[in-house]
Amino acid sequence: MTTMQQRSNFRTLIVVVVTVFLDYLGISLVIPVAAPLFLSANGFFDVGVSLDYRTLILGLLLGTSPFIQFFTSPILGAFADRIGRKPVLLLSVLATGFGHALTAVGFLTHNLPLLFVSRVLSGAGAGNLSAANSAVADVSDSKEKARNFALIGAAIGLGFIFGPYLGGKLSDPTIAPWFYYDTPLWVAAALSLLNAVFILLAFSETLRTRIRRKVDMFTGVRNILRAFAIKELRVLYLVSFLIGFAYNFFTQFFSVFLVARFHSTSAELGVLFAYIGICTVVAQGFFARVLASYMRPAVIIRWAPLVAGIVLAVFAGIHKEQTVYLLIPLAVVAYGLSPANMTALISDAAGKESQALGFAIPPVISGIVTAVSIAMPLALGAASFFLAWGIFTLFHKDGLLGEFHEV
Structure with missing residues (x-):
């Protein structure tokens, strides 16, 4: 070059x-x-x-x-x-x-x-x-x-x-x-x-060789079905989805929880979510890289969702706003270790279109279950983290049993 x-x-x-x-x-x-x-x-x-x-x-x-x-x-x-x-x-x-x-x-x-x-x-x-x-x-x-x-x-x-x-x-x-x-x-x-x-x-346009792939809005659906057709990938894919699903209960409806319980203003929420952003950058840019030198991805996934689930469960019961700032780094670091390590385990085998579905479902469910309790979305997020941890611990085995290619 x-x-x-x-x-x-x-x-x-x-x-x-x-x-x-x-x-x-x-x-x-x-x-x-x-x-x-x-x-x-x-x-x-x-x-x-x-x-x-x-x-x-x-x-x-x-x-x-x-x-x-x-x-x-x-x-x-x-x-x-x-x-x-x-x-x-x-x-x-x-x-x-x-x-x-x-x-x-x-x-x-x-x-x-x-x-x-x-x-x-x-x-x-x-x-x-x-x-x-x-x-x-x-x-x-x-x-x-x-x-x-x-x-x-x-x-x-x-x-x-x-x-x-x-x-x-x-x-x-x-x-x-x-x-x-x-x-x-x-x-x-x-x-x-x-x-x-x-x-x-x-x-400046970077595409040198044009590829006429089929334009199809259902590609993401087919890739999910193809991913679940492989036994070991099915486990990794389900765990990855549950982890993202759980964290989106936290991020997408956490502001509702804060407004309802602590009467937070938009200015206060802005500071809090900026704080979450900083913690996320530190978690993924520092902790994930450091731990990768000492632990295999499978080892990290065996405990990170468990810690995140415990923190979200504690979140659901807090009544002091100061405690929020103390717990956020734990929740964000525990989750922040998961995406990169799940990607390493899946080895980019599954398509990323499905991630959007993980963002779409939690806020809808959260909007319904807050009729039971304003803290219910956090409890469901914790349950999803625990489920991801349990499935991975019980069913994951090193190595994929097949290969997957996006359609």
Whole structure:
């Protein structure tokens, strides 16, 4: 590889990293907003609307985007191989931005159907990470791939640190009288537009050989069925799903728990989720790498879900807000060790489309079970962690019994 080609690849890599950072910064700006808006007396719903109905609708809204992503990610991936990475990145970022703008309008006009339409658009555009990863692979040799993909992970982590914090501040009217729940959405939409301009001007197409893969929204479903057809992969896949499933009970409805039990504001939630983002970066960027030098992935998976389940069970019973900050590092580190080690065990055998389904289901279930108790989603998350730990401990054996290839 010539020096000029190396410089070109490095420039493309930086552009992709900045693109991913801006995208996830915009997405995470809205994290601290939804729960206070839907649960507060002067928020989206009238005062007489019950908490059960509020949490149900919020759960359905939170689940809509990842549910749509589950079906659209394979389509975006196929188009990225067929027409190139640049147009897919560009169109998906614009779709996400338009979704943010519609959400802002929906908040201001109290238009619930419009909010669901906006979540569909955001979900359709959320599969652009596969195109970004493909672009990184295009400009990386075998020795550089792991390091370059780590930069993408770092960009996502930084987005989830700064986004919630800024979102909390932008929705706090005590900072500026014109700040409201819709303000972070308008900023997120502006970031998406800025990102689209950046891609248009700075990104050079990386796809050299076009591949005409079949465009099919049910690819993710077929890959799940194919994965479960292999006995040992079935166990790993189920454990991976349960771990992600459990953690999403924590992350996606934790804000509802905090608002209902501690009356947390959007500004306070922004600080808390920024704290979670920092803990996640430390867990995956430091602890996972250090422990990998001393423990095999299977050993880590044998105890990490158990610890995470215990912490979530304790979360469900706490009544002091200070305890939240003390327990979060334990929960995040215990979970943060799982994804990389599960990936190592599966060896990239199973497709990633299914991850979106793991994000889609928990908020819907959480919205229903909060009618029983506001802490019930955390209890279900703990139960899912315990189930993952039990299945892995009882049924996992080293080595895969077969090979799996995405369709």
